[in-house]
Amino acid sequence: MRNWFLGLLVILGVLTAGLQNAEAQVLKIPDCNTLDILWNTRYFHTLKIVIPVQVMKCEGPSIERAFAEAAYILENTRFRTDRLKKGTRLPPANMLKFSTAKYKKLIVDDSENPWADLDKKNIHFPKDTENLDGFSVVGNIVHEARHLDNHLHEICWTGPNKGLWMCDRGLADSFNEGGAHSHALLYLAWIGGRSNWPRDKRIAIKNLTRELVQTRINAPQAQKDAWIEKYIDRLW
């Protein structure tokens, strides 16, 4: 009887420690000074960004802060791998390396939207990216980089973008398949479902992912619903 009770205490202790551990591992974006150091020593070069070097602004719009946050997220996000269905393909271990390897330069200019120059192998971002937080930029970096694997969009079949050249055919389950939207959506789905970012961020990302599946993917509705159920709505 006593052994049984002690055993239970040990199990409870392990469980509590596990929970505290999981709590302690929740990521957060570093403060501005730390980001500035990361920017100047590494991210500026890794992103291959074409802008004048200057000290990061800690208040208000800042192109350096927006891209440094994005680089931090791409480099540091980790995913839970427990209870994965057999055959599930994990995202690349370092998404920052994976995406930046695909392009030559990241150019900030007067473009209206992010876009990829397939001839020159560059990606372009508008100046107003300075108003975004890193979570709004990561999907775009993954997206534009994937274009440079020679994946173009096609005309949207339905929805608010019907007739516009801004959709991809089908959804992806691995980073070896699918177009620019499919790649970004799969990465966002992993962040939303299995990353170590705070819950409110993950919920916002899940909502964005759900909306983009409906408006940027050409697939039968049942297929979209099944993907959303698998990656967004269910705990996986």
Ligand SMILES: [Zn+2]
């Ligand atoms: Zn695109």
